[in-house]
Amino acid sequence: MDIEIAAKQLEALGNATRLQLYRALVRAGDAGLPVGRLQQRLGIAASTLSHHLHRLILTGLVSQERQTTTLICRANYPAMNNLVGFLVDECCVDAGCSASEADGAASVADSAT
Amino acid sequence: MDIEIAAKQLEALGNATRLQLYRALVRAGDAGLPVGRLQQRLGIAASTLSHHLHRLILTGLVSQERQTTTLICRANYPAMNNLVGFLVDECCVDAGCSASEADGAASVADSAT
DNA sequence: TGCAAATTTCGATGATTATCGAAATAGAGG
DNA sequence: CCTCTATTTCGATAATCATCGAAATTTGCA
Structure with missing residues (x-):
């Protein structure tokens, strides 16, 4: 997986509207x-x-995919698997990535606040 | 994991420079x-x-973390695990996400080309 | 105190993005 | 051919981003 492609896909998901959109499709x-x-x-x-x-x-x-007048949208699961695979590979190169729950990582500091 | 936080983290990784940066730290x-x-x-x-x-x-x-004059940067693995966990959860809600290799998902169409 | 090295902050600029409404397009059916 | 519905494209605007060099800041050391 090319890092440029991974970055583009992450950027595509890195927007609240698109992530909601994608999640709806996945579900x-x-x-x-x-x-x-x-x-x-x-x-x-x-x-x-x-x-x-x-x-x-x-x-x-x-x-x-077109169905008569309406366009059906679907999440492309293999693409997501590929992306997740990339992240996991990068993450687990030589680090023990076994923590299932993050500790202090669940909150995002907001500079604008 | 809040979807807003996930989006922010994905956005952070969704830039070639930052993704390279992050990868270097992970490695x-x-x-x-x-x-x-x-x-x-x-x-x-x-x-x-x-x-x-x-x-x-x-x-x-x-x-x-500061070490005398230089600042040492480290990847926060738990945060990444959390994020990957979010993606996997969303992806695997009711879909069989077992494909280890994507089919047509490895190339990104470039609108600007 | 004062210098040297490491890093950040400031200020600016060009590029990209998100968003909307209005207009255009595409497909189905009478 | 005309109309209806579904969706995209167009054009515009305000906001955010990436990038750089110069200046400021921080830290250790002599």
């Missing part, structure tokens, strides 16, 4: 979800959703 | 790496490196 399973339903669920403008969807598709994390 | 293991050495390795301005490092630290993915 929808193989059935996927139509664009319109995603829009209702996220409550954003259709054009904004289309923009984010496009970014996810470009990185290969999401795919689309 | 350095518990010994960590001084800022100066990271700068040599990445070949970027010290101020740029400091900026990226700051972002990684804010998300809890990297920590620093």
Whole structure:
């Protein structure tokens, strides 16, 4: 896995709207979800959703399939597995990555606060 | 794991420079790496490196410790484990995430090309 | 105290991003 | 061909980001 590709995919997921979007798709399973339903669920403008969807598709994390008039979106599980595999490989090169729960890592300091 | 935190951490890793940076730290293991050495390795301005490092630290993915004059940076493994855990949880809610190698997910379409 | 090395902060600039509404496009069906 | 619905593209705007060099800061040491 090329580090550039990994970075692009991480960047694609590194936005609250897109991560919610992706999560909804993952939870929808193989059935996927139509664009319109995603829009209702996220409550954003259709054009904004289309923009984010496009970014996810470009990185290969999401795919689309036409069903008559509606477009069904699906999470691309193998892509995510690949990405997670990359992270785990990097993480476990020579460090014991067995901690299942992080200690002080669950909160993010916010510089703007 | 809050989805906002996950998004922030993914965003932090979703930049080629920072991902290289983080990878170097992960590979350095518990010994960590001084800022100066990271700068040599990445070949970027010290101020740029400091900026990226700051972002990684804010998300809890990297920590620093002073050793006399130099600052030692270390990857925060538990944070990464937490993040990977989040991704895996989302991914495996009801989908069989057993594919170890992705099929068509290894290449990223580049809209700017 | 004063110097040297390491790192950050400041200030600026160009590039990218997120968001929206309006208009355009695509597919189905009468 | 026309219309309806679903979705994307366009154009614009405000916000955030990456990057650099110069200046300031911190720390140790003589």
